[in-house]
Amino acid sequence: MALASPHVTAAAVAAAEYPDLVHEYRVTGVPKTVVNERTEILGAVPEAEFVSQVVGAVG
């Protein structure tokens, strides 16, 4: 998605190495995706749904 849009940045965060972030974003399972600090997507979801939720976060 970051490749498809100049407005998107995408980071993979190794949860075990950043306990402070895990606490801050209340990560209780992986994968957990946080969009713009607020929208949360839990688990691995199909591409279309994932894109829809991510784009919806700024809509």
Place this chain on the structure above:
Amino acid sequence: MNARTPADLEAALADLAAPVKLLFFTQTFGCDTCVSARAVVDRIASLSARITVEEFNLVLDKDAVRTFGIRRAPAIAVVGEADTGIRFYGVPEGHELISLVEAILLVASRDSGLSEESRARLAEVEAPIDIQVFVTPT
């Protein structure tokens, strides 16, 4: 792509379509995993003459940290002809190592691999979107 093994991905790096830079952000103090992460980056870079590594210090190289929006160390920014916005925080191990290699292949190919529908939806986005995916190696 999910069926690929690490060995397949490493082989794929040998035929990289375009140059890719791995910008590695480290920290001198208080970073237990920076050395391990750098070792992984070097190993990946050794698999292709088209992968180069540049190292920055999270504390000292403020311009680079700001330009690439880096928040922690260790961090890796995957950069092609231009920045792609793809970042990896932590030591790339297991699934994350595979994800990093896949990201390098995607950046080199300049193709997101997304469906037409996904591309169309993303093309409409004009506001910044910051995605953080929390992962574990297994």
